Amino acid sequence: MKYYSTRDQKKNSFDSAVVIKKGLAADGGLFVPESLPTLTKEDVEKLCGMTYPERAATVLSKFLTDYTYDELLADCKEAYCESSFPGGAAPLAKVTDTIYSLELWHGPTAAFKDMALQIMPRLLSRALVKTGENNTALILVATSGDTGKAALEGYKDVDGVKIMVFYPVDGVSKVQKLQMATQTGTNVNVCAIKGNFDDAQNGVKKIFSDEEAKAELLKNGYILSSANSINWGRLAPQIVYYVSAYCDMIARGDINYGEKVNVCVPTGNFGNIFAAYLAKCMGLPLGKLICASNDNNVLTDFLATGTYNKNRDFHTTISPSMDILISSNLERLLFFAAGAEKTAAYMKQLNENGAYTVSDDVKAVIDENFVGFYANEDSTRATLEHFYRDYGYLADTHTSVALNCAEQYLALSGDNSKMIVASTASPYKFASDVYEAIAHKTASADTGALDDLSALTTTEISYPLRGLASRKVNFDTVIEKDEMLTEVYKFM
Numbered sequence: 466m467k468y469y470s471t472r473d474q475k476k477n478s479f480d481s482a483v484v485i486k487k488g489l490a491a492d493g494g495l496f497v498p499e500s501l502p503t504l505t506k507e508d509v510e511k512l513c514g515m516t517y518p519e520r521a522a523t524v525l526s527k528f529l530t531d532y533t534y535d536e537l538l539a540d541c542k543e544a545y546c547e548s549s550f551p552g553g554a555a556p557l558a559k560v561t562d563t564i565y566s567l568e569l570w571h572g573p574t575a576a577f578k579d580m581a582l583q584i585m586p587r588l589l590s591r592a593l594v595k596t597g598e599n600n601t602a603l604i605l606v607a608t609s610g611d612t613g614k615a616a617l618e619g620y621k622d623v624d625g626v627k628i629m630v631f632y633p634v635d636g637v638s639k640v641q642k643l644q645m646a647t648q649t650g651t652n653v654n655v656c657a658i659k660g661n662f663d664d665a666q667n668g669v670k671k672i673f674s675d676e677e678a679k680a681e682l683l684k685n686g687y688i689l690s691s692a693n694s695i696n697w698g699r700l701a702p703q704i705v706y707y708v709s710a711y712c713d714m715i716a717r718g719d720i721n722y723g724e725k726v727n728v729c730v731p732t733g734n735f736g737n738i739f740a741a742y743l744a745k746c747m748g749l750p751l752g753k754l755i756c757a758s759n760d761n762n763v764l765t766d767f768l769a770t771g772t773y774n775k776n777r778d779f780h781t782t783i784s785p786s787m788d789i790l791i792s793s794n795l796e797r798l799l800f801f802a803a804g805a806e807k808t809a810a811y812m813k814q815l816n817e818n819g820a821y822t823v824s825d826d827v828k829a830v831i832d833e834n835f836v837g838f839y840a841n842e843d844s845t846r847a848t849l850e851h852f853y854r855d856y857g858y859l860a861d862t863h864t865s866v867a868l869n870c871a872e873q874y875l876a877l878s879g880d881n882s883k884m885i886v887a888s889t890a891s892p893y894k895f896a897s898d899v900y901e902a903i904a905h906k907t908a909s910a911d912t913g914a915l916d917d918l919s920a921l922t923t924t925e926i927s928y929p930l931r932g933l934a935s936r937k938v939n940f941d942t943v944i945e946k947d948e949m950l951t952e953v954y955k956f957m
């Protein structure tokens with residue numbers, strides 16, 4: 466299986482190991498597989514009898530053909546082991562007769578980013594060997610919270626790799642800051658910058674395009690690499706859990722093979738929901754893909770009208786991981802629907818005017834597969850409380866956005882097919898807002914909210930967040946935003 470860029474009409478192709486090492490294509494496009502492998506009824510029946518790591522290795526082996534099945538199985542067994550994901554990697558909780566919650570947050574940082582970031586570092590480590598790379602890969606990450614911690618946990622103590630994370634000093638939650646500041650590992654570094662997330666992101670992008678800096682790093686034995694969600698190494702592992710959830714529903718006797726199941730995903734960068742689309746294209750019997758947004762509803766509008774327009778107000782919400790105006794992975798959908806030439810043109814328009822309108826052929830693909838809804842802040846809180854009171858299901862704020870959109874779809878469409886809702890974070894990761902939505906009062910300050918929520922709901926705090934406040938702080942550096950490169954050199 467070869468890969469090429471979403472913007473490259475000549476289709477220069479690369480192996481998956483190269484693609485995982487590079488992250489982004491040289492023309493600014495995203496890497497996509499040349500074709501999609503199929504998932505037949507027989508495949509699904511076999512997968513039903515497998516463990517999660519076996520399912521993951523089987524699905525990944527269809528895409529990463531320059532890795533052996535044994536390599537992938539060894540990596541998946543380590544990535545999704547019991548000590549990292551106690552009770553299983555992607556359990557499916559039945560919430561109502563129709564709605565199932567696919568809980569993707571039982572990993573080491575309590576957010577769904579772990580599903581990809583536990584396996585991707587192992588794939589990168591092998592990619593360095595496969596491509597004959599002698600230098601150390603230096604991963605630079607700008608984070609608004611969840612990605613940074615998940616990347617640190619994934620890359621800590623991985624051979625041939627070092628990782629440095631930058632976060633806005635006042636732009637992440639107390640829990641998120643503590644999670645990162647107390648990180649352990651011999652190859653990690655964490656640094657707060659005086660600025661917002663965009664400053665952190667721009668600083669990292671600047672280093673990636675700074676030829677002088679790259680030459681200096683190379684002289685010292687380092688190449689740059691990235692861990693963000695446009696890397697194919699993050700997307701491919703996300704296909705697995707949709708396949709796995711479908712198998713679990715068959716195994717429980719809740720569906721027969723072939724029955725269409727809808728999927729609803731709380732969406733930011735369009736990575737998670739795009740993975741569901743790929744599973745559907747491979748042949749998994751999925752129905753509608755419901756794209757759930759918060760007040761930053763650029764995707765809701767796009768899916769309804771075919772016009773993407775990021776020129777709008779940015780809203781800070783209680784589902785911060787979905788506060789995004791440019792959904793990078795959408796580019797991959799455009800490519801699959803319209804090809805490289807049109808995709809490159811749309812991305813140019815987005816860059817220049819902040820907007821583009823897709824042609825009818827793209828709109829037809831969207832209408833056949835996707836539908837968008839959004840939930841505002843009050844509706845998100847109300848849904849969180851409603852699912853807790855009426856169904857005894859405790860969801861985090863991001864999952865509540867999706868549950869709200871799922872109910873909007875059910876009411877509007879009359880389509881009562883079973884629905885998988887992607888649950889992307891532990892309620893404890895956003896404990897203050899979850900507590901407030903249920904208790905209608907403010908939780909104790911800082912990490913006290915976790916105890917408040919636990920006492921109120923008699924549920925257990927997710928294991929990675931227990932005792933967070935008493936852990937040793939290893940990183941407290943705060944720098945000016947123009948000191949990022951200096952800090953990278955120091956780390957090197």
Ligand SMILES: *Cc1c(COP(=O)(O)O)cnc(C)c1O
Pocket residue numbers: 576577578611612694731732733734735736737738786787863889890
């Ligand atoms: C990253 C994230 C999302 C958005 O996922 P995308 O793949 O970027 O669409 C949703 N919820 C949580 C909790 C996240 O961390």
